Amino acid sequence: MGTVKIKKFTERLFENVQPIWEKNHNHPFVQELGRGQLAEEKFIHYMKQDYVYLIDYAKLFAVGVLKAQDLHTMGKFAQILDETLNVEMELHRQFAAEFGISRKQLEATKPTPVNLAYTRYMLNVAQNGSLAEVVACLLPCAWDYWEIGKLLRKQYGNQIQTNRYAKWIETYDSETFAQGAKWLIQLMDELAEGKPERELAILEEHFQMTSKYEYLFWDMNYYKQEWPI
Numbered sequence: 001m002g003t004v005k006i007k008k009f010t011e012r013l014f015e016n017v018q019p020i021w022e023k024n025h026n027h028p029f030v031q032e033l034g035r036g037q038l039a040e041e042k043f044i045h046y047m048k049q050d051y052v053y054l055i056d057y058a059k060l061f062a063v064g065v066l067k068a069q070d071l072h073t074m075g076k077f078a079q080i081l082d083e084t085l086n087v088e089m090e091l092h093r094q095f096a097a098e099f100g101i102s103r104k105q106l107e108a109t110k111p112t113p114v115n116l117a118y119t120r121y122m123l124n125v126a127q128n129g130s131l132a133e134v135v136a137c138l139l140p141c142a143w144d145y146w147e148i149g150k151l152l153r154k155q156y157g158n159q160i161q162t163n164r165y166a167k168w169i170e171t172y173d174s175e176t177f178a179q180g181a182k183w184l185i186q187l188m189d190e191l192a193e194g195k196p197e198r199e200l201a202i203l204e205e206h207f208q209m210t211s212k213y214e215y216l217f218w219d220m221n222y223y224k225q226e227w228p229i
């Protein structure tokens, strides 16, 4: 008798989210960044918006520490929180310095409507939802950036030496970033185990929603959207 392989919850999430992630991967912001051809002012817009995005995103890992049920999970959330503040945001600080933008200016960036809607969505779930819901919300941010890092290295790795955004690709294709994403994927599966379909559907809704916000975030930066009034 053959054995039946039970699909992991994250395999289902990955399969169903492909139409959205493909749009993210093919977005002109991502593709032009990969080729090193993205206009400087678009990248600066992104870097400033992303910096304040990450300040709020990092707080989700603090909520993870709060809602975790064991010391190992608490420690891993604390580690990813530290990496976000001191590795990922350091990338932004280094790029900002190259473009003559101070740390203070970065921090003072006012979030656009899309940025605010994305972070408020996640912070609302962090306040009112379970740990599984928090992980479902924050996972596309970690996982799809890792996918994009790998993809851009594969597509444009042969011209990375001359790409002014090479450090961006190297950060999201790095072992540190991969380890964080892999741990969150594994945690998502552990937290989803044994849950009824009704609850899994809510988790998937969060995952799809924040994946769509990822698309809006690329688009918002490509077109340098701000508040219209």
Ligand SMILES: Cc1ncc(CN)c(N)n1
Pocket: 050, 053, 054, 088, 140, 141, 142, 145, 214, 217
């Ligand atoms: C909007 C967004 N999404 C994801 C990541 C990767 N942490 C990011 N820096 N910014």
